[in-house]
Amino acid sequence: MAHDQFGELTGWDLEGFHNGGDTELWKRLGSHVITEQGDEPGDEGKVAGVRFAVWAPNAKSVQVIGDFNWWTGDQLQLVPGSGVWAGFIPGLGEGTLYKYRIETQEGHWIEKVDPMARFSEQAPANASIVYESKYIWSDDDWMEHRRNGRAHAEPMSVYEVHLGGWRQGKSYLDLAEELVSYVKWQGYTHVEFMPLAEHPFAPSWGYQVTGYFSPTSRFGKPDDLRYLIDRLHQAGIGVIMDWVPGHFPKDEWALGRFDGTALYEHADPRQGEHMDWGTYIFNYGRNEVKSFLVSNALYWIQEFHIDGLRVDAVASMLYLDYSREEGQWVPNEFGGRENLEAIDFLRYVNRHLYEREPGVVMIAEESTSFPGVTKPVHEGGLGFGFKWNMGWMNDSLRYLQLDPIYRQYEHNLLTFAMVYQYSENFVLPISHDEVVHGKGSMINKVPQDDWRKFATLRAFYSYMWSFPGKQLVFMGCEFGQRPEFNEAASLEWWVSELWGHGGLQRLFRDLNHIYRDNAPLYELDNDPSGFTWINADDAAHDTLSWVRHDTHGNHIACVTNFSPEPLVDYEIGLPEAGAWEEILNTDAPIYDGSGEFGNLGEVNAVAEPWGHFPARARVAVPPLGSIWLRRNLGS
CATH class of the missing domain: 2.60.40.10 (Immunoglobulins)
Structure with a gap:
C-alpha cells in the first residue's frame, strides 16, 4: 500500500x-x-x-x-x-x-x-x-565554451539525423563510436537529432510525442543517450534536438483527456485539435501546461546537455486559423488570428532558456512571414536565436529542378532571398522534409544525366555553404542517396564507394572544413557589411557571384555557374588587387569532376575599377560548378 x-x-x-x-x-x-x-x-x-x-x-x-x-x-x-x-x-x-x-x-x-x-x-x-541517472559527465570544456559562445558569429553547419535510419539497429552506445567518428570526419559543427522523446509510432519520426521527459528506449537507456551526447561534445560537436511543443497524439494511454477531462489540451476542438494531423493542441493559457513545457525544454538542456532546441511547427502555434477553414477557429480577444497565448508561451520559454543557460540556441521552424521571430523578447520579438529560411529553401529547390535552358528566366529565385536576408537570423535548411512523401531525393530533383546531376549538386551545395546564414543538411544528402528517406531502412552507405557519390561526400567534407577555417563565410551572416554582390544579374549565364567579408578585412569571392557551359575569361570585380587563392573548385577530380576548368590555384586581380569594385580579374568557372577565391593577405 x-x-x-x-x-x-x-x-x-x-x-x-x-x-x-x-x-x-x-x-x-x-x-x-x-x-x-x-x-x-x-x-x-x-x-x-x-x-x-x-x-x-x-x-x-x-x-x-x-x-x-x-x-x-x-x-x-x-x-x-x-x-x-x-x-x-x-x-x-x-x-x-x-x-x-x-x-x-x-x-x-x-x-x-x-x-x-x-x-x-x-x-x-x-x-x-522508474529511472535515476547515475551519469558523470566529461564535457566540462565544451560546456564552458558553450557558456561563452557567440552563436551568430561562429560557424554552424548542421547534420540532421534520424537515429533509427542512419544505420539500422545501432544503439546509443554504437552511435557514440560510429556517428561521432563520421560527423567529425565530415567536419560538421553540430548534429541535429530528430525528436528523441518517446513516441509509439515509428513513422511519425518522433513528432508525435507520448513521453516528453522520456528519451526513446529504442536505442538504449537514458544514460546511454547522455554518453552519446558527451562523446559528441568531447569531439567538439554541438547537439541540437527537435522539440515538439505544438501538439501531441491522441493515444488513449497518454496525455490526452488525462483525468477524463481536457487537461493538457483545449476542450474546444476549434482550439484544441489539429484535424489534419489527428492530434491535440496544448492549452498554452493554462499555467500548469506552461510549467510542464518550459520545464521540458530546460530538462533536455540541463539533464542531457543539449545545446539547442529546434522548435517544430512554430507556424501552427502562432495562428489560430492554421490549416482551418472559415468557422473552424476561434479568434483571439481582439478578433485576430494570432494565438496570443502561444506567442506569450514561446517568448517565455525563449527568454527563460537564454537567461538560464547562456550559449544555448533556440531555432524556429517557421514558414510564414510572422515578424520578429528572431528579435529579442525585450524588443517585442519571439526571442528565437535562429529561424529556418523556408523561403530560401523553396525558391532554391524550384531553381534546382529546372532544366538549365530555363534557369535564365527564373534567376530571381536565387537572388530574392537577399532582399529579406537581414530581417531575421537564418538557418538554410535542406532537411528531411525535402526528401520524403514523393518529393524525391536531392539527386533525383536535378534533371538530365548523372554527370549533370552530380555537378549541379556540387555547385548547389557550394552556393548554399557560401550564402549568408547557417547550414543544415539531412543525412544521406551528403553522398547523393537516390531513394527517398525511409525511417525503416538504413542509408545506402555502399553507394559512397561509387563515382559521383564519393566525390560529393568528399566535397561536403571540404566545404565544412573550408567554411570553419574562414571567418568571412560565417562571422557576419547577420550583418549587411558581410556580403557584397559582384554580379546578381547575370541571368544569361545562369551565374551568381558575391564576396563575403569578415571584421578583419579578409575576403572570399564566390562564383557559381548553373549553366552547362564553362565560363572562360569571365570578368569579375574584386575588393582588392593582388593574388587571390583558389580554395575551392567543385569540378576538381577529387570530387569526380572533370578537372578541365580551373585557375591553377590562383587568380591575379589588377587595380582597375569594375563596377563598384576597385579591382578586376578574369577567372575560369566550370560548367555546373563553383569556385571560391580567398584574398591572400600575405601577397
Whole structure:
C-alpha cells in the first residue's frame, strides 16, 4: 500500500507549478527513488522506496499500478489544495514498471502512463519505468565554451539525423563510436537529432510525442543517450534536438483527456485539435501546461546537455486559423488570428532558456512571414536565436529542378532571398522534409544525366555553404542517396564507394572544413557589411557571384555557374588587387569532376575599377560548378 506521506511533497512545493513558474517540474512530479523516515511504531530508521506524484485535478481517485502489485493498484493521496496525487511506496527502486489508474468524475477507470516518466518501455509496450541517472559527465570544456559562445558569429553547419535510419539497429552506445567518428570526419559543427522523446509510432519520426521527459528506449537507456551526447561534445560537436511543443497524439494511454477531462489540451476542438494531423493542441493559457513545457525544454538542456532546441511547427502555434477553414477557429480577444497565448508561451520559454543557460540556441521552424521571430523578447520579438529560411529553401529547390535552358528566366529565385536576408537570423535548411512523401531525393530533383546531376549538386551545395546564414543538411544528402528517406531502412552507405557519390561526400567534407577555417563565410551572416554582390544579374549565364567579408578585412569571392557551359575569361570585380587563392573548385577530380576548368590555384586581380569594385580579374568557372577565391593577405 502507498505510504501516508508524500515524500516531503507539499502544496507549497507545487505553488510554482500552478502559477506557471515551475521550470524544474521533473524534480517534483513523476517517480523518484527516495528514502523516508519510517512511520511504524518503533521504526526509527530510513525506508527506501519510490515517491509517485501526478497531476490529475479532476480525478475522483488515482492509483499507481505496476509489476510490484500485479497491476492491481495502490491508492495515492491528494496533496491538499494542489490537484496532485502522490504517495510513497517502500521497497521499490529503479526498474519498477508502473502506470496510473485514474477514476474519472463519471466513475470510469482509465490507465495512463506517467507524463513525467524519465524512461519508458519500448514500443509497442508503453509502461513507465522508474529511472535515476547515475551519469558523470566529461564535457566540462565544451560546456564552458558553450557558456561563452557567440552563436551568430561562429560557424554552424548542421547534420540532421534520424537515429533509427542512419544505420539500422545501432544503439546509443554504437552511435557514440560510429556517428561521432563520421560527423567529425565530415567536419560538421553540430548534429541535429530528430525528436528523441518517446513516441509509439515509428513513422511519425518522433513528432508525435507520448513521453516528453522520456528519451526513446529504442536505442538504449537514458544514460546511454547522455554518453552519446558527451562523446559528441568531447569531439567538439554541438547537439541540437527537435522539440515538439505544438501538439501531441491522441493515444488513449497518454496525455490526452488525462483525468477524463481536457487537461493538457483545449476542450474546444476549434482550439484544441489539429484535424489534419489527428492530434491535440496544448492549452498554452493554462499555467500548469506552461510549467510542464518550459520545464521540458530546460530538462533536455540541463539533464542531457543539449545545446539547442529546434522548435517544430512554430507556424501552427502562432495562428489560430492554421490549416482551418472559415468557422473552424476561434479568434483571439481582439478578433485576430494570432494565438496570443502561444506567442506569450514561446517568448517565455525563449527568454527563460537564454537567461538560464547562456550559449544555448533556440531555432524556429517557421514558414510564414510572422515578424520578429528572431528579435529579442525585450524588443517585442519571439526571442528565437535562429529561424529556418523556408523561403530560401523553396525558391532554391524550384531553381534546382529546372532544366538549365530555363534557369535564365527564373534567376530571381536565387537572388530574392537577399532582399529579406537581414530581417531575421537564418538557418538554410535542406532537411528531411525535402526528401520524403514523393518529393524525391536531392539527386533525383536535378534533371538530365548523372554527370549533370552530380555537378549541379556540387555547385548547389557550394552556393548554399557560401550564402549568408547557417547550414543544415539531412543525412544521406551528403553522398547523393537516390531513394527517398525511409525511417525503416538504413542509408545506402555502399553507394559512397561509387563515382559521383564519393566525390560529393568528399566535397561536403571540404566545404565544412573550408567554411570553419574562414571567418568571412560565417562571422557576419547577420550583418549587411558581410556580403557584397559582384554580379546578381547575370541571368544569361545562369551565374551568381558575391564576396563575403569578415571584421578583419579578409575576403572570399564566390562564383557559381548553373549553366552547362564553362565560363572562360569571365570578368569579375574584386575588393582588392593582388593574388587571390583558389580554395575551392567543385569540378576538381577529387570530387569526380572533370578537372578541365580551373585557375591553377590562383587568380591575379589588377587595380582597375569594375563596377563598384576597385579591382578586376578574369577567372575560369566550370560548367555546373563553383569556385571560391580567398584574398591572400600575405601577397
